[in-house]
Amino acid sequence: MKFLAAIGAAFLGFLAATGRLVIFAVAALATALSPPFYVRAILRQMLEIGYFSLPVVGLTALFTGMVLALQSYTGFSRFAAEGAIATVVVLSVTRELGPVIAGLMVAGRVGAAMAAEIGTMRVTDQIDALTTLSVNPLRYLVLPRLIGGLVTLPMLVVVADIIGVFGGYLVAIYKFGFNPSAYLARTQQYLEASDVVSGLIKAAVFGFVVALMGCYHGYHSRGGAQGVGQATTYAVVSASILILVLDYGITQALFSR
Amino acid sequence: MTGAAPIPKIAVRGLEKSFGRHRVLDGIDLGFHAGESLVVIGGSGTGKSVLVKCILGLLHPEAGSVRIDGVETVRLRHSARERLLQRFGVLFQGSALFDSLPVWENVAFGLTQGRGMRRHAARDIALAKLAAVGLGREVGELRPAELSGGMQKRVALARAIAADPEIVVFDEPTTGLDPIMADVINDLILKCVRELGATAVSITHDMVSARKIADHIAMLHKGRIVWHGPAAEIDRSGNPYVDQFINGRAEGPIEMEVHAQ
Numbered sequence: 159m160k161f162l163a164a165i166g167a168a169f170l171g172f173l174a175a176t177g178r179l180v181i182f183a184v185a186a187l188a189t190a191l192s193p194p195f196y197v198r199a200i201l202r203q204m205l206e207i208g209y210f211s212l213p214v215v216g217l218t219a220l221f222t223g224m225v226l227a228l229q230s231y232t233g234f235s236r237f238a239a240e241g242a243i244a245t246v247v248v249l250s251v252t253r254e255l256g257p258v259i260a261g262l263m264v265a266g267r268v269g270a271a272m273a274a275e276i277g278t279m280r281v282t283d284q285i286d287a288l289t290t291l292s293v294n295p296l297r298y299l300v301l302p303r304l305i306g307g308l309v310t311l312p313m314l315v316v317v318a319d320i321i322g323v324f325g326g327y328l329v330a331i332y333k334f335g336f337n338p339s340a341y342l343a344r345t346q347q348y349l350e351a352s353d354v355v356s357g358l359i360k361a362a363v364f365g366f367v368v369a370l371m372g373c374y375h376g377y378h379s380r381g382g383a384q385g386v387g388q389a390t391t392y393a394v395v396s397a398s399i400l401i402l403v404l405d406y407g408i409t410q411a412l413f414s415r
Numbered sequence: 416m417t418g419a420a421p422i423p424k425i426a427v428r429g430l431e432k433s434f435g436r437h438r439v440l441d442g443i444d445l446g447f448h449a450g451e452s453l454v455v456i457g458g459s460g461t462g463k464s465v466l467v468k469c470i471l472g473l474l475h476p477e478a479g480s481v482r483i484d485g486v487e488t489v490r491l492r493h494s495a496r497e498r499l500l501q502r503f504g505v506l507f508q509g510s511a512l513f514d515s516l517p518v519w520e521n522v523a524f525g526l527t528q529g530r531g532m533r534r535h536a537a538r539d540i541a542l543a544k545l546a547a548v549g550l551g552r553e554v555g556e557l558r559p560a561e562l563s564g565g566m567q568k569r570v571a572l573a574r575a576i577a578a579d580p581e582i583v584v585f586d587e588p589t590t591g592l593d594p595i596m597a598d599v600i601n602d603l604i605l606k607c608v609r610e611l612g613a614t615a616v617s618i619t620h621d622m623v624s625a626r627k628i629a630d631h632i633a634m635l636h637k638g639r640i641v642w643h644g645p646a647a648e649i650d651r652s653g654n655p656y657v658d659q660f661i662n663g664r665a666e667g668p669i670e671m672e673v674h675a676q
Contacts, residue, residue: 194531283511286473290505291574292497292529 182374186304189297196298203306207268207365208313214267215260219318222255223247223325231334240334244344247326252349252357256318257311258405261364264311265371265397272303272372273393277379277386285377300377303369311365312358319357356412363408364401371397422485424449424582424614425470430479432465439465440476441638447631449581452608452615454625454646456660457635458669463618464508466635467584470616471503472496483582501529504580504613508587510571512559519545519555522573530578544573547610548603565596569603576607583608585617589624601627622661634660636669 230243276299279285288295323345330336372393379389423446430443439462447453457463468474470481472488481488488499512521520527522544523537532540542552548569559567568588575583588604589597601624608615608628619625625632629646634657642654649661659667 194528196528279513282509283507284513286468287505287507287511287513289473290471290500290503291525292501293525294493294497298528 179370179374182300182377183304183370186296186300186373189294189301190305194297196302199298199302200305203302204310206271207264207303207306207369208310211260211264211267211314212317215263215314215318216321218259218263219251219256219322220325222259223251223322223327224329226250226255226322227326227329228333231330240336241344243330243336244326244341245348247330248323248345248349249353251322251326252319252353254357254405254409256315256322257357257360257364258401259322260311260315260318260361261368261401262398264307264314264365265368265394265401268307269368269372269393269397270390272369273376273379273390274386276300276373276376277389280377280379281382281385295377300373303373304366307365307367307369308362309365311368312361315357315361319354352412356408359412360405360408363404367400367404368397371400421448423447423482424451424484425616426480426482426485427466427470428480428482430466430469430476430481432462432469432474432476439638440469440479443479443635443638443640445633445640445643447614447616449614450612452617452628452630453633454617454619454629454631455633455635456618456620456622456625458620458660461635462638463620463635464586467586467616467618471500471505471584497529501525501578502581504575504578504583506568506571506575506583506585506588508590510559510567512567512570512574514559516558517555518550518557518559518562518570521559521570522555522577524574525578540577541573544577545570547576547607548573549599565592565599568592568596568600572600572603572607576611576613579611580613582614582616583611585615585619585628587619587621588617589619589621594623597621597624598627600624604628620660 226247227243230246231240234240234242234246276285279299285295285299288298327338327341327345330341331338375389375393375396376386379385426446427443430440431438432440443466445453455463455466465474469476472491476489479489483499483502488496491499512518513524516524519538519541522541523532523534526532526537526540527534542555545552545555550566550569550573554562554566554570559570562570572588575585585604589600592600604615604617605628615628617625617628626646626649631644632646632649633640633643634654635641636656641656642652644652649657652658655668659669
């Protein structure tokens with residue numbers, strides 16, 4: 159009986175936490191329906207999430223594309239299917255690896271920073287100060303980050319897709335001696351718009367989730383430096399897990415026919 | 416023929432607030448009139464900050480009433496709460512300045528972001544308020560992290576009075592300051608409140624500060640007001656809690672909770 163009660167308590171706890179998260183997200187998004195609109199804050203977040211994440215996302219995308227070409231060649235050469243490498247690289251990067259790698263990198267870089275910044279503001283009364291200055295903290299702090307994540311991660315993924323495919327191209331041409339024009343032709347041959355669009359849909363969802371986790375855990379942090387550190391850890395871990403879970407869910411929804 | 420009694424500026428009745436099983440406020444009754452300066456004293460952890468946060472609406476009490484100019488405020492919705500808070504200025508214990516903004520933008524923040532004032536006009540007001548607390552224009556361009564604790568308190572005071580509020584709340588205004596700087600802050604509080612003609616609510620355990628800035632003093636202990644009266648009468652209150660607190664004695668009815676770790 160105790161075992162069942164423990165499972166029930168954990169499940170109820172999960173439902174309560176999910177409910178709190180949804181209420182937080184809806185309350186933040188609802189502030190977008192009425193003025194004032196903090197356009198400068200939104201642009202600042204887009205710059206922070208998008209532009210300043212370019213080096214880390216670009217670098218990881220480059221090596222992901224390179225190692226994908228390397229692994230594909232090793233496997234496909236066993237049954238003389240080396241010609242499929244270009245297709246495998248471009249489909250893997252656009253549909254799967256581009257958005258997931260970019261999402262995880264942004265979760266580590268930006269999600270953690272959001273949780274730390276908002277968490278510090280919480281424990282030093284800066285969020286209360288915003289409220290007493292007649293500024294809604296959800297409108298001023300959370301909404302710009304949610305919009306920033308939602309809008310800029312797809313942009314980052316477009317860049318990651320291009321760099322990832324380029325990484326595969328470099329390995330195929332300079333290591334395995336493929337013909338450049340033939341490789342590029344194979345890259346385009348089986349690529350469909352839906353492959354890229356599905357990756358961008360995933361990116362938008364991941365960007366929103368990363369920002370939401372960073373803001374939520376930072377906003378509810380308690381107890382000084384330790385609480386802020388804990389909020390940062392929760393933000394990164396929960397965003398990373400959600401990215402992988404949602405990745406499966408979105409793929410299932412978009413491609414299972 | 417007698418006139419109706421004036422409506423208190425702030426009237427708190429039966430206020431209760433708990434965190435888990437710990438009851439912090441246990442039926443607070445408190446009232447004071449426009450233009451008065453009330454100081455709430457009490458030991459650390461007695462609920463002074465919680466009381467002020469309930470008055471401001473930053474915390475929601477489980478029971479009780481907070482009336483401002485006779486209007487109930489406990490269950491105000493977001494926009495009505497924002498309008499109400501435009502009548503307040505708050506100086507927080509740790510100053511709570513925004514690290515990412517220069518000093519003048521901190522002072523002007525409520526004007527630009529809360530009231531939609533143009534940055535140029537708000538900057539002029541911010542520099543005037545900084546001058547009122549004894550800080551020059553050059554300080555306006557610095558970041559809060561570049562200031563000393565005393566200067567941060569002055570900036571926080573300038574921010575609290577930037578919009579000429581009707582009610583100013585001071586949360587431990589002199590905590591962490593040396594006695595001279597604490598006296599400077601007390602003088603500035605008196606000067607600013609008088610110039611504004613504002614009602615002031617302060618919480619502190621610094622009796623020097625309380626005696627200097629208070630018209631009335633209320634003492635909070637275990638979630639209840641145990642004494643409330645004119646500041647001039649505190650030395651002859653006849654209340655054992657007040658006597659122990661203002662004389663800083665270890666022996667008396669107030670028992671410090673000391674937990675073995």
